[in-house]
Amino acid sequence: MQEMSDRLLNNKAAASIAWAVLLLPPSTAIFVILSKFSVLHPIQTISECFSMLTSATAIFSFILLCGVIIMVGFLNFEYYTVIPTIACSKIALFGQLLHPRQLVNSLVHCIMGMIVAWCSAVTIGFRYETLGHPCAQTDGYHQMCLNEYHLILLLGGAFVGFSHSLLGVIHNMNYVSFHTVQQYKYLRFKGCLPLVVKCSATQALYSVRNFIVVYYFLGYIPRTWICKTLNLHLGSSAHPLDSIAGLLDLSLLYHLWISATFLLFTWYITLLLFRIFLTEHIHFRLNPTDHQILVLSFPKFQFLALQDLALLSQHSPLRRCEVFSLSQPGGHPHNWNAISKECLSLLADLTQRLVAYHDTVATNGRAKSLSSGSERKTSSETSGTLISQKWLSIPLTAPFTPDLDSPFMSPALRRLAAPVEQGSPWYGTVQSPHIMRRVKNFLAKRVLIVYLFNKLPEASSQALFADSQAHIWALEGLSYLVQASFSEDQFGVVQTTLPSILSCMLVLQEAVDRHFKLPHASSKPVRSTSSMGDSTYKTLRFALRATLKTAIYRITTTFGDHLNAVQLSAEHRKRLQQFLEYKE
C-alpha cells in the first residue's frame, strides 16, 4: 500500500517536472527576445536572437537550466506539505528559518540562482558574457581584469534565489492547498498563468531593489575576494559598480530585473505545475478488499482520499451505491462503517483539540497543559488517525509553536511585556541621565524580547485549524452521504450511525462556536493577492465553520421531522431544534 501511494505521488511529481521542462524552451525564447530587444534595430534583434538560440553555449546553458528545473521540482516535492507550519511568534519563525533543513534549502537555491544567472549572462552576451576580460594597464602589459557586470549578475541571481527560499518560509510557499472548484489541469494552468507572470515580475522588482542596496554597501567584499582568488585585477577605467553613478545604469538595472524575472518565472511555473498535478482528483476504488485505504490512510494520501470521498458523495450515485452496499457473504456494511468511523474520529479529534485549547485559555494558561504541538500528537494517537508527525511540526520548531504557554513566555516575561504604569515607582522618579540611559538600554532589550516572543494575533487560531481541510471534506462527505441515504440507502445502513453523526457534529458545532468567541478568532486576516504563497490556511477556520453549519442544515432539511425519532440527548435535541427552525 505504502509503495503504491508513493509510486502514485512520485508519478505525479515527475509528470509536473516533465511539463515544467517542456515549458522551458518557450519561456527561454521570450526571455532572449526581451533581453536583447532594442527599439532602434528590431530586425537585427531577431537575427541575433536566432543565431544566439542555435549556438553551442546556448544549448549548454539550456541543459543547465533543465537541470535546475529538475532540481527545483525535486525540492518542491521534498519540502511540500498539505498542513502548513504556522509560526506563533517571531522567534518561532526564526527557528524555522535557521533549521538545518531550511539552511540546506536556501543554500541550494542560492547556487541554483547563480547557475540561472550565469545562463542568462551568457544569453544576454554583450558586456556580461565572461568573468574576466583582457585589459591594458598603464605600463602597457596585458592582463586579465574582473568584469564586474558579470559578477553583479551572478550575485544578483544568488541573492534572488536566496530571498526566494526565505520568502518561501515566510509566506508558506511549500503549502499546497486544495481548490473547492475542480477544473481540468490545462484550464487551471491557463487561468493561473497571468498571476504567475505578475508575481514573478513584481517579486523580481523587489528582490533587485534589495539586492542593489546590499551591493551598494557590501559589494566590495565579494569583488575583492574574487579578485584575490582568481588573480584578477580591478579595471580602472569604468566606474566601480558599488557607487551611485555605477548603479544608475538603466540598461544594467533592466538586465538584472529581466533575468530575476526569468529565474522566478521558471521556478514559479514549476511550483504551479506541481501544485496542479498534486491536487488533482484521484479516483479510489471502494471495494471491500480495498477500503482500508481510508482507514489505514498514509498521511500524504489521506487528503486525496478525503477529497475523493467528498466528491463521490456529491456527484456519483453509482459509487454512493457501493458505499451503502452490504458485503456479499455476511451482509455487513463494511464500506459505510469504515468511512463513517474514520470521518467521525477525525471530527472528534478536532473537537477534543478545540475543547483542550479553550480550557487552556479559560484558565489563562496557568494550568499545566501540553504545548499544542505535542497535544495534537497525543490526541491524534489516541483517536487512531495517522497524520504524519512530519506534517504537524518540524522537530525544532515544535517547542516554539505554542504561544500562550511556551517555555519562553514565563510570567516574569509577561510582566516585562506590560508597559510601565504611570503610577509605578519607576515613573517620574528617574531623573539621573545615567539611570535614564540604563533604563533606555533595558527597554530596548525588552522591546526586542517582546518583539521576538510576543505571540502573533490569530496565529494560534490558525495553527489550531491548520489541517482543517480534512475536516471540511469529512463533514461534506458525511453530510452528502446522509442526505443521499434518505432515498438511496436500501438496507438502512446509515440509520444506525445517524445518532452518532448528529451528536458528533453538534458537539463540534458547540466547540467551534465557543472558539469563535475568543479574541482574535473571528478577525479576518488581510489577504495578499500578489504572492505565490497560498494563504488559504488563514481562512480555513471560517470555511470549517460555514461547512459545519451547512452540513447540519443539509441533514435537517433532508430528514425534517423524521429526526425526532432519532435517539439523542436532550441537550442535542434542543440544539437540533434550533436548526430545524432555521434559527442558527
Added chain:
Amino acid sequence: MCSLALFPPPLPYGQTTVCESNNELLSGSSTEDQLKQDFSPPSLSFPRESLKLHSRTENSSKAAFLDHSETLWMRSAAAWRDGGLTGLLNEITNSHPEVPKWLSMSSGCILALLQWVSSFHGSLFPHLTLSSEDMIAEFSQVLNWSDCVVRAFAWHPHTDKFAVALLDDSIKIYNPKSATTPTLKHRLQRNVAVVQWKPLCASALAVGCQNCLLVWHVDPCSLSTRPSAGCAHVLSHPGHAPVTSIAWSPSGSLLVSASPMDTAMMVWDVAAESCVPLQRVGGGGVTFLSWSPDGSHVLASTPSALFRVWETRMWTCERWPCIKGRCQSGCWSPDGSRLLFTVQDEAVIYSLTFTNTPAAVPSGTSKGPHAAVVVADLSETTFSTPDGDIIVGGEIQSLAWDPRGERLAVLLKGDPRAADRSPIIAVFKTRVSPIFELLPCGFVQGEPGAEPRLMQFHPNFRHGALLTVCWSSGRITHVPFYFLSASIPRLGLSGSPTLPHVQERPADFANQSLFTEFIS
C-alpha cells in the same frame, strides 16, 4: 405551440387578480378581497415619498465648494486619485498656461489616442460605454430598474422570510414570525442589482451592487434592527463591477457572480473569501446567471448574441450562439433537465433539454441537444374587452418557474410609449415529466395604474405556488395558485406515449391546440 391567443382575456379596468383556485384565476376589485388562508405573507407597500433618497447623485462633494486655486501638482495628484490616467491627462491638457506647451500637447495626443482605442473597443461591445447604473438597468431582470422603488427581492429558500432592496440602497428583511425588521445599510451597498439568500443557511444574504459583492450575516435570533456593517463581508475583485447577477449553488457551498464589464465569471468560496475566475473571452462580459436546482448546470448569458451553459463538476462550458439578440432571461425546471430562455427582441420562449450523463463517467461534460425548440409564442395579440381593445404580448423581461415546475410566470415588457400596452404577467401551467407541456393559465394584474416590475415564486409554498409581484407603485403582493401537485404519476400517461394528451385535459382546453413535445 402555446400562444397568447389561447389565454382568457385580461381583467376589466379596476379588477385585481387575487388567486387561482379550481383551475381559474379569481379576481376582486381591491386587494382587500384576498382570501384569508392559513399562510398569508405580509403584503407590503413602499410609497416613493416615504424613502429618503440621496439628494445628489455624484459621490464627490466638489460642486458644493467654491473654486479654489491649487498648485498644478496638487491638482494633478487629485486628478490621478479621482480619475486615474485619463483624469490626469485631462488635467494636464486643460491647464496650458502652467505647463510647457509640449507636455500639454503630448498629453492631449495620448488622451485622443486612448479615447479612440476605447471607442473602438466600445464599438465591438457597445455596453462597455454605459455608466454602471445604466448597465445595471440594462441587464437587470427588473423591468425599468432605475425607476423602481423595489429594486430586488428574495425569498429565503427554507423559511417564510424575505429580503427587499429599496431605491434608497437599504435592504429590509421581513419575517412573519418575528416582530423586528432588520434594515441593512453599508457604505458600499449602492445600486443593489440583485439579492439572494444562501441555501442551507439561516442567515447569509448575498447582495450584488455597483462596486462589489456583499455577504450579510443576519442573525435570525437577534433583536437588533440595524445590524452593523461588521456583519457584512465585502467580496471584490479588480474589474468585476457592477455586479448584475449572482447565484448560490443549491448545496450552499459556492457563489457565482457576473459583471458585464468582466469577461470572467467569478466562483467564490465565500467563507474563505477566495475566488476562481472562469475566463472566456467571447461575449464581452456576463450579464445573467441561473444555477439549476439540481446543481449540475449554470446558465451564463453575455451581452452579445451568445450564452453559455456551464457544467459544475469540472467547470467546462457549452457555447450557445443566438441568432438575434442576447439571452435576456432563463429558468430551470426543478430537476435541472430543461432550460427555458428568452432572447432580446424576440417574443418567444425557447427550450433546451439536458440529460445528465451518469456521474460515474469521469468525462464531466453532458451532451446536450443541438438546437433549442420554440415552446411558446408571445407575440402581440389583441383582446377585445368592455373597456376597448387591449394589446398584450411582445418582448419578454423575465421568466420565473415555480419550484414544483407547475406554473411558469412570464413578465412581458409591453411598450412604454403606448398607453394600451402596459407590462403584464402571463402565467402558464406547465408539466415537466413524463413529457413537457405548456398550457395557458391567465394574466396576473394589479391595481389600476400599477405595473409589474419584478416577480418571484415562493420556494416552498405547501398549497401550490405563490407568486410574489413587486409593482411600480411600491407595493408587494402575493398571488397564490392553489392546486394539487400532479407529481404523482397518473396511469396511462407513462404507459402509452403516443396517446394525445389533449384529450386528458379538462374539457374547456380540449378544443385548443396546446404545446406538448409531440405536437411541436
